[in-house]
Amino acid sequence: MDAVGIIAEYNPFHSGHEFLLNQARLISQNKPIVVLMSGNYVQRGQISICDKWSRAKSALLSGADLVFELPFSYAVQPADIFAYGSMKILEQLGVSDLVFGVEDDQIDYMNLGVKISKLAQSSHIFKDYTQTYSTQYNQMLIEQIGYDLTQPNITLAVAYAVANCSLSRPLRLHAIKRFGSGGHNDKYIQDIVASATAIRRQILYELNGDFSKLENYLPKEELLWLSKQAVFPNWEMMFPFLKYRLESTNINHLQSIYQMSEGLEYKMKAEIHQSHNFEDFLHKIKSKRYTYARLRRLCLYTLLDITCDDIEEANQIITPMLLGYSLRGRKYLKKIRKSTNLPIISKVDKKNSEIGSLRLQIKVDRFFEQLIGYDQNFGRKPFEVR
Known part of the structure; x- marks a missing residue:
């Protein structure tokens, strides 16, 4: 099978994400675009500002064909574990290519991943307790590889490349240069494509309900949904x-x-x-x-x-949840179900809610539900976008 994959958080979905989906469509041609998206909690230990269903729908309306939820046990993890879990699931979903946004698209990420995977990376080699593990790891890469990889999106891109080397069927990697703002240090919206961090800050602290200030940065549908949202978890x-x-x-x-x-x-x-x-x-x-x-x-x-x-326990049986699909995605989904042992969940019920990563997913979403006031798993079904 052939499909183009994207690993995402969409917290919230903005015009930069729309741009990456458009680039993925150029690469994929008629291949389906499969998005593996973090649920209601994201990689750096934050709660999502809007729920997984609305973010998935935004991605589908912007060109994604299938959106699956990345289980919590991989979604809220350091970059290496986050990348490993994501890449492994995409491989099992039949994805052949990975598209990701970076500050520097001139790096040969495939080759860099091979080089780094050959290095001794075990945490026990880092003995300086006055520095973080990530600082010592980056210093090792500077000394042994010659790269300074401190930008957040490059950090994840390298993690994808290293994880890719562990797959039985490595994916083709396509780095797309991000335009507009940088990564998680952005505090203010200054460019036509703003960082998700800057948008969250605006929503939480600066808009005072006037969402028209974000009309240049968010797709119309996303802007409409956010303007109607009563609670923004933080x-x-x-x-x-x-x-x-x-x-x-x-x-x-x-x-x-x-x-x-x-x-x-x-x-x-x-x-x-x-x-x-x-x-x-x-x-x-x-x-x-x-x-x-x-x-x-x-x-x-x-x-x-x-x-x-x-x-x-969650990682023993990974059960990605299907959040939505297009007509092209539905056709591809039928092929996936016939060729993979991955238990894809399209509807949560009493029986499957006790299986593997879905059990933990339901547990953590119970808290999210208390904040926003509506169910995230039981009684929900995937969006279909025609």
């Missing part, structure tokens, strides 16, 4: 729940939380009571050893009560 909204979780949970249980290590449970318990908001809390537990993204993910695991056993 960490400040979730902070009281995190505070309750940390103050009411004993140390022994906190130690079982996924990626809790090196006494962080004591530090978090000690600092939470005097913290006024989430950013204040992050600053208090921050050290040179951990990035903010690492700590944000840990806070999310803690809030949602995600243990090591939860992640291990």
